[in-house]
Amino acid sequence: MVHLTVDLIAKSRKHFKKKRGLSFPEYLKTLTHLHFSNKNIEHIGDLSMCTNLTVLYLYDNNITYIGNLSFASNLTHLYMQNNSITHVDNLHNLQNLSKLYLGGNRIAVVEGLEQLHQLKELHVENQRLTPGEKLLFDPRTLDSLAESLCVLNINNNNIDDIRDLAVLKELQHFSAADNKLCSIEELEDVFSHWPQLFLMDLSGNPVCKNPKYRDRLITVCTSLEALDGREINDLTREFLINWKASREAKKKKIISMMSGALIPYSLTNEFNMGQDLQPGHSHAIMQRWKPQQSLRTEKFQFL
Template structure:
């Protein structure tokens, strides 16, 4: 390391750096925090592997196609609006494009070795969200392992389905509301080890964490919290039992019980009471005895009732006429018998002759 703290193979461009071959041994080039409005020609840096261009005012990507050995490109915190002119970076592994004004992830078809793509927090206006070109996602499906798309107003992650080798996904602070949208996608990402959905509305739903763990077989960390084997085993077993319970057929009980009994065998149908098969039709005014099935049907509640024949009722107090109930029709008449508990036993009074008592005074 030099006194400036930089690698001896690192260099900042000077007046003589534009000559071809003058800086052939430079591998790291620091052009960050220079307020650069654009990217100057870098033809002399044929062995450049890392290029720092962050914290500038760059609007267009240019003069980068000749950097065929470049492996890491830092372009965050600029004013880039479109991804372009990167076809020659065939060895690029890490691309940092966060905090720009990019609306569509595109023109990355030739970056077959790209492992990390950081495109978080794009300064989009009018509530726009980050989009992905299907062709680009198809060509990146065999290489992308780390993806950061946080804070981009995204409402879905289904466009990430082609990224079958994705290991780390940061989709925090977006507008994802559907839990099924996450679980359906994670089931196809079999190599995913770490995922972050903090700050999305979906993270506040009931059993959000348990549902994602139950649907994913590879996740080790969710929202910066580790997933233990005991937790995964318990949730998996719970999901299996829940699915087995929901798959059981539930018998639909017909509304008419008579139709339900007709499904029984003939011998069993005969054993069923007619009381269950025939609905009871009663009068609403008085309690009547249904002679067809021998069931007593009470009528409406009245404030009082009158006893037609009180000759054999006995000493039933007339104060009980306002109890609010109706006597059955069969209870009125001369055949009424007092219940045994209501009968009063005749008691004999013993009389004593006071004259036979001794004079105690």
């Protein structure tokens, strides 16, 4: 079992050359970046002497558990993608963490990030989940990230519902490709809460087959610059927004006309005159009303 420790750092040729002129403890205090990707590491040992560590590269290893990072209060970037991590633990002391990469692990629930108020980017794509399982988010974590998170990558995680993500109102870049999103109405509702969104990728979801998918999302996401890898020019956006406004205005006008014509004049006139309805009279009035009602319904359906 390979452990990441200060002894492993000492044995590293890359670091051995740098430490000349300094004692090893002094050198460890100067370290800001540690590169130990693809080293068959299974465990993070005691690195507490690396007090100024800001960037840690541990991707492509065999780590199953996040631990022994409580010392790293200066850490801003943590790369732990493509390991075998099952739970997001022990990150509460990393209060300066800005970018967290956890893609390609075995995480079923995104949680434990409540203290990371500086987190700008979260990458949890391609989790190796059991069949039928989908990636979930702890509401407490989402609430804590609502004011800070700008980039979220949840590609390929069997996700079919993103309504809980609506609280992430600072999002600018959202990737949810190759999931199971189906409802265009649900997406429109969520994206209406993200006024700063400018990059989005939903390719590979069933919703992309909706004939008006692209047009409808462009009109909701008014700051969007690219959707599914295709740029959106200002002329296209302006045309679609004007088209949507015109369509909604026309719809409101039709509804207004219909609501004012639900009771025909002849019927309201007889009621307003205070005439008593004789037996059979109401039936005759309703018979006169039915053709008008049918005609207006057909007209509405045609429009």
